[in-house]
Amino acid sequence: MNKVLIIGAGGVGSVVAHKCAMVPEVFGEITLASRTLSKCDAIAAEVLARTGRTIATAKVDADNAEETAALIRQTGAKLLINVALPYQDLNLMDACLLAGCDYMDTANYEPLDVAKFEYSWQWAYQEKFKNAGLTALLGSGFDPGVTNVYTAWALKHHFDEIHTLDIIDVNGGNHGKAFATNFNPEINIREVTAECRHWENGEFVETAPMSRHQEFVCPDGVGTYEIYRMYHEELESLVKHIPTIKRAQFWMSFSPNYLKHLEVLQNVGMTRIDPVVYNGVEIVPLQFLKAVLPNPGDLGQTTKGKTCIGNIITGVKDGKAKAIYIYNICDHEECFAEVGSQAISYTTGVPAMIGAKQILEQLWKTPGVWNIEQLDPDLFMADLNVHGLPWQVVELTAEQAAVLKVI
Incomplete structure (x- = not known):
């Protein structure tokens, strides 16, 4: 057992x-x-x-x-x-x-x-x-995690070489709060306020946080959202293990309301991670902010809408240019009905269970330290469909890829 x-x-x-x-x-x-x-x-x-x-x-x-x-x-x-x-x-x-x-x-x-x-x-x-x-x-969550497996699966089944990778994470959910983060506030805010890095022609290029953004139309009626380029850790491992990638970027959606609150919090020093002394006691402002913000684990009760997370990948197959979009759409209310959590927790927790399943079933039981894209993706991809995160893959024409702008 x-x-x-x-x-x-x-x-x-x-x-x-x-x-x-x-x-x-x-x-x-x-x-x-x-x-x-x-x-x-x-x-x-x-x-x-x-x-x-x-x-x-x-x-x-x-x-x-x-x-x-x-x-x-x-x-x-x-x-x-x-x-x-x-x-x-x-x-x-x-x-x-x-x-x-x-x-x-x-x-x-x-x-x-x-x-x-x-x-x-x-x-x-x-x-x-x-x-x-x-x-x-x-990194057996969604991003990192599923997005890495999507990339490995695409390379195995759709490409001889991958040249560009754009990971797009859209949360179309509305929790009804003035300001809240959908996962640990401390980690979320540290990620969003960090310098942006993307991979371009063999090196990481650094730009100001949230300095590039654009409109993105999600499939299947999820909606149109403004997505912002930021750094996310799966870029580091993916460009290491798939060396043909010439450009890799990560994008996440943010509402104007979220960005307005975040700007104010930054301006008044509440996102600092260095300690300050208050009444003779050292406190870290961001940790204090975490304590007063809504608990992400409680947001499922009020959150409505859907997430849309996926990869736009271009490259070559049999000497010909090719582009695909592989993605999952997840409904916040359906997640809450099943396990009592909103979709952000769900889309991270399900892949964690699936990764654990691969190890326990001896499919990924290889001594050493591994990023998820280094392992065979097929059974993990099959389990996504079984355990609550079904995916879709569509081929894109050059014209469709151009409309998506991130290509």
Whole structure:
């Protein structure tokens, strides 16, 4: 019986717990742990009500590798699913090495004191995991995650060479709040306010945050949205592992209301990640802001609309130019009806379960540290259709590609 340990009891952790519980033939004993036991217990009660399965809960400090390793041994977990904060990735990887447990996450490591999104720290664990005979799967969310698998699948089935890649993440949902982020506010705001980088002719080119934007028409009636170019970590691994890519960009939609609030918060210093002294106590403004903003895990109750996330890819096949668009559309209200979460948590949590499934079924059980595009994409793609994130792929003519502007 496969035993797994899920670390993190936020919105994504809740989805992962639900979705793992729905696949009992793969996920046997499930333990959900976080620093706050009451959050785990609340999720476990929801999982029992929705699926009829009982999952165990535990309290753990994910910053403490020895404590986490002890919990891994206690539960007998063969895989640790990390849906905690990116700052904790390395400590959790250390815990897995100490306890002899496979590892996976949905986002790359990020230092606490600087907004620096890169894989170098985790790639440095390659030999440690390989020598231990353990697998570490990096970035099995949606972006990164599914967008990487889309790219690998496209290269396997549609292209001899990929030349351009545009990842477009549109959230057409409306939660009815004056200002809220759809996932952890601290991580979301650090991402959005960081310098933009995109890949062009063999190097990353840096530009000001949110300085390039354009209109994008989503398929299937989702709507028309303004998308902004920003840096996202999957670009780093994709251009490393698919060296024919000449240009790679990441785009995300933002409403004028979101940008207005963010500008004000930046101007008054509330997005700072360095500590300030208030009444003799050091506080980090962004962490304080996180504490007063709505909890993303609670947004599912009010969010309506759809997400549309996908890749526009161009390249050559049999010597001829080719372009495709591969995408998923996800409905916020349908996600809430199924697992009690909005679509942003759902689109991250489902791929986390699927990545874990690939490891436990020995399909991706290869010692070492791997980004998701380095592994065979076919069964992961099939599982997306089965477990709630069905995808579509359409071929684009040169004229259609030109209309999309990002080509």
